[in-house]
Amino acid sequence: MPTIDLQTRSDEPPGSGREISTAELRALVCKRHDAWWTVLLVDPLALRLVRWTDRHTEVTPDQVTAAALALGLGAAGCFVQGAPGWVLAGSLLYHLSFVLDCVDGKLARLQERDTLFGGWVDFALDRARVAYCAVALMTGQWLHQGDPWYLVLAVGVIFLDMFRSLNVLKIDQIRPAMREQITNHPGSRLAGPPVVLAQLTHQDVARAADCGGTVDLHRGFRHRFPWYTGFRDRMIKRRIRLHLVSGIEFQMAVFIVGPLLGQIVGVTLAAGAALVAFEAAVIYKLVLSFRDFDQAMTRLSATARALPAPPAYGRPPHDTTSIV
Numbered sequence: 001m002p003t004i005d006l007q008t009r010s011d012e013p014p015g016s017g018r019e020i021s022t023a024e025l026r027a028l029v030c031k032r033h034d035a036w037w038t039v040l041l042v043d044p045l046a047l048r049l050v051r052w053t054d055r056h057t058e059v060t061p062d063q064v065t066a067a068a069l070a071l072g073l074g075a076a077g078c079f080v081q082g083a084p085g086w087v088l089a090g091s092l093l094y095h096l097s098f099v100l101d102c103v104d105g106k107l108a109r110l111q112e113r114d115t116l117f118g119g120w121v122d123f124a125l126d127r128a129r130v131a132y133c134a135v136a137l138m139t140g141q142w143l144h145q146g147d148p149w150y151l152v153l154a155v156g157v158i159f160l161d162m163f164r165s166l167n168v169l170k171i172d173q174i175r176p177a178m179r180e181q182i183t184n185h186p187g188s189r190l191a192g193p194p195v196v197l198a199q200l201t202h203q204d205v206a207r208a209a210d211c212g213g214t215v216d217l218h219r220g221f222r223h224r225f226p227w228y229t230g231f232r233d234r235m236i237k238r239r240i241r242l243h244l245v246s247g248i249e250f251q252m253a254v255f256i257v258g259p260l261l262g263q264i265v266g267v268t269l270a271a272g273a274a275l276v277a278f279e280a281a282v283i284y285k286l287v288l289s290f291r292d293f294d295q296a297m298t299r300l301s302a303t304a305r306a307l308p309a310p311p312a313y314g315r316p317p318h319d320t321t322s323i324v
Contacts, residue, residue, distance in 0.1 A: 025051055029050060031239070034241060035243075036240045039238070061108035061114075062104075068103075068104060069125060071093050071097035074090075075091070076137075077136070082141055082143050087264075090136075094256060095252075127161065127165060134157040134158050135154050137259075137264070138157070139151065157254055164250065164279060167283075186300075187303035217289045217293055221285050243282065244278065245274040245278045247275075253267050254267070
């Protein structure tokens with residue numbers, strides 16, 4: 001584990017102190033798992049930019065965010081020209097904008113400047129960049145080729161990006177709420193304090209098997225797809241999440257891969273279909289969790305009715321452990 005004192009580092013003038021290794025930096029600023037495009041194609045460059053910026057400049061995360069915004073607007077300006085050379089230039093600027101978008105968050109975490117408001121601004125600017133670049137790219141193709149269906153494609157790109165973003169935000173709210181309801185249920189308090197099964201990994205499955213009265217919200221999914229847990233473990237070891245076509249990969253397909261291949265329409269449609277398929281899989285997994293949740297709540301209600309209430313000033317018995 002890294003032992004870098006972040007507050008001390010953030011107070012040092014540029015160029016002072018020992019050089020931090022790439023492995024230490026990755027442990028400090030990178031997400032536990034991320035999109036494969038980010039892990040494989042962006043982080044190798046972004047981490048080096050973060051280290052160099054932190055050690056040799058006084059550039060702040062906000063300034064990096066502003067630079068990313070400027071590059072995104074530059075990409076849109078290139079896209080709207082419509083000609084192949086301009087579109088390729090726009091793709092390059094879009095990728096550089098995304099790299100800086102990754103750099104600002106990592107730099108903020110390294111310097112302990114990350115805030116909730118900064119996270120919201122980053123999210124809002126990401127959505128705005130997709131929107132104005134989609135309008136610019138498809139408008140440029142419409143003006144260059146005379147096909148108005150490109151404008152419909154722009155609307156589709158914006159809709160799918162927004163749907164993916166809102167879907168993941170809502171699911172991230174639902175799962176903790178489900179675990180909290182089970183944790184606070186009278187049946188859980190009477191039977192014993194629950195242990196939260198936060199991730200579907202082999203370690204968590206083993207914990208569930210070792211415990212007595214378990215509540216496993218992934219039970220239905222594991223029974224239908226027994227291979228999933230092992231595959232997920234292997235991908236997480238490489239920091240790659242299982243959602244192989246997420247909003248990030250969708251963006252890169254539309255604004256980089258399609259223009260590079262000269263197949264904007266075909267690549268956009270294929271990437272959109274893949275994104276919908278992966279979102280449908282996420283929703284299906286959530287539906288199975290809801291079924292497990294309803295069954296768990298029914299069992300806990302039966303437990304609450306069967307067990308005697310704890311004394312007013314006593315401690316509840318601890319006979320079983322629940323896994324959520």
